[in-house]
Amino acid sequence: MKSLRTFAQIYRRIDQHATRYSVVVVVLLFGLFLEAYMHDFNLVYITLFFVFSLAFSAGPIGILNLGHLEASYLRPGRLFAFQEGQIPIEISNNSATTSWSITLHDEETSLPLDSIKSETSEVLKLPVTPNKRGPFTHKGCYLESKYPLSTVRLVMKIDETYNGVVYPEPKGIPLQSFLQQEKNHYGEEKEFDGLRAYDGSQKLSHIHWASVAKGDISVKVFSKETQTPKLVFNFYTAATDDESRLSQLCLWVLECEKQNLPFMLQMPNRVLNSAKESTDVILETLARY
C-alpha cells in the first residue's frame, strides 16, 4: 500500500513523452497483430503480447528509475557576466535500487549520467554563461531518462530554483599597470634588506644596476619599507562608463584577492574596505550596482 502511495506521488512528478521508438512499437504491434490474425499463429500472438506487456511495463519501471531521484543546487563558484561558469547540482538516489541512464538538462545543455547507485549521490556541474551582471536565477532544469526501452521519454522537473549573483565581467587595465601609476606604493624606505627578482612592478629607482651588469635584473628591498596603508580604487576614475568601471573594479578586486593586497573601494555612496568586508560582499556590491 505504501509503495503504491509512493508510486502515485512519483507518478505525479513525472511527465511522459513518446519517442520515435514508441512509434516503432505501435507499428510492430500492428504488424504482429495482422500476422497473428490473418494466419492464426499463436506464436505470433505470444510475441505480440510480450511486446505489448514489455512496452506497457516499461512505463512504471522507467518512472521508478527516475522518480526516486532528488536534485538540489549546491553553492556554485563565482559567476561572472559573459564568462562560462558552473552550477553544481547534486543528484541523490534515495531508493534501494540503482538508477540508470539519466540525463540532466537545462535549456541549452545536457549532461549524461550512466548510473547512480542506491543511497548515493552524484554532483553534476552544469555550464552556464550569464549574459548580465546582477541577480541571477537559474531554473527550468530537469532530469530525463529513456530507461528502459527508449519508448518513453520521462521528464522530472527540478522544482528548486537557484538564486545567486553574477558579478561584473572582470576586464580592463591589469592591477600592475594601475600600481605603477601609484607613486606611494612602496612607502618610506628605511634599511636595505637584500635583493629580489624584478617583476616589472617595482620602481625604476629600486633597480639594482650592478646585477643588471651581470645579466640579472634585481631590485633592492628595504626591511623597514612601509607600504601605503591601502590601495584605493575610485569608482569614477576607474573607467569612463559605469559597466566598464564595474568590470575594471571587479578585475582589480580579484587581483588584490589573489595577491592578498588590502584595498579600499570608493563607490559613489559608500566606501568598501577589504579589511572589513569579504571579497564576495565587495563583488556582490559591484554586481548589484
Place this chain on the structure above:
Amino acid sequence: MLSLKPLQDIKLSPLALLDSAYIIVLLPLMLILKVPMLVFSFIVLVLLFLKKAPAHKFLIVFVFLMGMLALYLSLYGVFSFRGLSRLKLFLELLVYVLIIVVSMQRLTREINFYLLLSPILFLALSLFFFHGIMMLSYVIVEIFILLWLILAHRMSGDMVESFRASMVMFMYSLPWVVVLFIFFPRISFDHADYGFKGENIQRMGHDGTMFLDSKALLVPSDRIVMEVGFDKEVPSSDKLYFRGSILYVDRKDHWEPLPSTVKRKSPIYYPQKGESVDYKVTLYPTQKRWIYLLDMPALAVKGADLDKDLISTVEKPIKAPMHYAATSSLSPKLHDNLDQDTLYASTHFDAKRNPKTYREAQRIKKRFKKPDERASALIKFFQQQSLVYSLKPKALDINNTADSFLFDTRLGYCVHFASSFVVMARMAGIPSRIVTGYKADKANSLNNYLSVKERDAHAWAELYINQHWVRVETTSTASAIDAEAEEILTGHNELLKRLNLHLMYIKYQVETWILYYSNIRQLQLLQYAKENPRFILIFVLSLVALVLITFSITLYFRRPRCTHKILCILEPLLRKLKKEGYSRENGETMHQYFMRYMKDHPDNSVIKEVDKYYETISYGGDSSSATIKQLKSMVKKSLSS
C-alpha cells in the same frame, strides 16, 4: 540460484550487442537458408571478424554483388513469377534481401535506425516458418535475450545488471501475457495466403479410396494424424473406430465410394443405442475434406457435413490444424433404409471373377437363410482359411483378388481382409461395404488423451443385416500374424514407447492449449467456467499464484547486488540492525558500529562474536572456510535471537 559471475567483467559495446541480437534472431532462419546464402553469411561474418575499420565502398559493392549472386543461386529454378506465388518462397526471398542489406550496412560499422530495427523484422519473419513447440520455447528465450540486449545497451553494456533488470521486466510482463493470451478475442480464420498457393502435402493413410496393390492403405508411419481428448475415460480399443469413408464400388485393384451422381435422399438415422462419448479432436493438416469421428457419430460437427453413411466432411481441404468437438455413440450398428441405388451398389459383384470364392459363398448362402447366420458362417470360413496377417504380403492376382488372397497367398492386412470379406458377403447375398478410417489403440492413450497415427489407418466391413449396418472386424479373422508385422505393430521397447507417449501427451497439451489455442477453445473454456464455478476459483487462484511467483522473482532480482563476500554474509544482520534504528554512519567502521550497538545492548553476546569473526576475517588474515562458516552461523544466530 543463478550465478552471473562469468558475466561480471563483460561489458559489450553497442555493436557487439547488436551482433548478438542478430545471431539470436538469425539462428532459426538458418534452417531455411539455402547453401549459397549460408556461404554468403559466413563470408560476411569472416569479413566482420577480420575488418575492424569501416569497409570501403568498393567492398560494400562487392558484398552486394556477392549477395545477389547467392540469392540467385539459392532461388535458382524457383526464381520466377510462378515460384513467387508460394507464400513461403516469397518470405524466403524477403529474408535473403534483408540479410544482404543488413550485411552491407553492418560492414560500415555505423549503427543506424534501420540496423536497430532489422532484428525485429527477422523475428517476425521467422514466425512464418516455424510453429512447433521448439519454436515456442525459442521465441520466449529469444524475446528475453533481445530484451536483455536492449537493456544492456541502455545500461552501458553492464551484462549482470541488465540481466537482473530484464528478469524484472520479463516477470512483470509474464502475467499480462498469460491473461492476454487466454482472453484476447480470437477469430478463427483460415490461414491467409494473400493469393499465394498453399504447399500441398500428399501423404495420408486414409485418402478416400482403397488400393489392393502396392498403393495399398499402408503407411507404417508414426506421424500423428489426430489427437483426441475425451471428456471421460478413453474407451476400450475395440470401440476406437474412427470413420473415414465408405467404399461401395469394386474396381478390381481398388475400391471407390458411390459415384457422385448417386444421391442418397433418405433421412439420416443417428444411432440411438450405445454409450455416448464426448471428445475433442485436433486434426492435423490432411489436405483432404474428411474429418474423423468415432463410430457411430451422434451429431454433425459444427461447420461440417454429415452424410447418410455418417461420413463427415468439411467444405475445403484441411490445410491447418483443425479443432472440433464431437459426440458419438459407441455402437457397432447403424439403422438404415437402403434406397435402390445403394442396395445395388452394396450387392453388386462380378460373378466371372473370383470363382472359388463365389462357390464357397453360394454354399453358405444355400445352407443359411438368415443374413446374420450367413455372416457368422463367413467369419467362420475366413477363420478356417488360416489367413496370416502380414504387412508385406505377396502380390495378388489383380483380376481375382479374393480368390488370390483366400485360397492362394493367404497373406495380407486389413484391406485384403476387408475387400475379400465384402466380395464374399455380396456373393452370399448380404449387402456390404467397406469402411476406411482409423482404428486407434488404447495403448496409445494417457489419461484422457489418445493419439492416432498414420499406422492406425484401417479398413473394415459393414454388413447390412436386419435393416442395420453392422461392423465386422474382418482383420480379426486372421489366424496368425507374421513376425515382421508383429515387430512393427508392437514395437521394440515398451519403456521407450511409454516415454514417447508421455512426451506426446505433453506435446498435445502444449499444442492444444498454446499453439493451437483458438476461439473454439476460448468458448469451451468460458462455457466450462460457466458450468463450473469451482473452475473459476481454481483459475483465479492459479493466476494469483502466477502473480505471486513472478513478483517474488522480481523482488529477488530487484534487490541490490552484494559484491563484497563478507558484507554479503553480514547483510541480513545489518538490515535487522537498521530496522532497530541502528544505521551505519558515514566513516564508521564495522567494529565501531557493532560497539555502538553493544553499548545499548550489553547482553547481546552474539553480536560480539560476529564482530570478532568479522575482524578475524577482514584484518586477522584468517579467511579460511571454517571461519567464514562460523561467521555465517553467528549471523544466523543473531537473526534468530
